[in-house]
Amino acid sequence: MAMKYSWFHHHDCSTPQADELMAKYRKRGVRVQRSLNPDYITWTVSAQLVEDEKPPRPDSRWRNRMWG
Template sequence: MAMKESWFHHSDCTTQQADELLAQYRRRGVLAKRSLNPDYITWIVSARLPESNHPPRADRRWRNRMWG
């Protein structure tokens, strides 16, 4: 069974940031699009990413043993 996917948006990106995000997403095989904001200066980058029902697990490196 495939995971549920939804659109994630990066707003107010410069042209360089938008190009870098698109390149990274396409390298990973993720469907990504960019669209121009109404201010005609910044971009919105949208990517179709998998969604999970469970929150991500905390990294044990940052957990202090004294706090339990």
């Protein structure tokens, strides 16, 4: 079965934030794009990430054992 990919967007990033995000995604081997927003100051960084079939499980640290 082929893996399904979709784009995740980080909106309104400053130039240093966008550079850092792009470096981190590229280090993981993720396809990433950066586009300048209409205000000509901030960036939108888009990363093509793998979609999972199942939703994430809630963290068991926050579940009260008394309630099950």
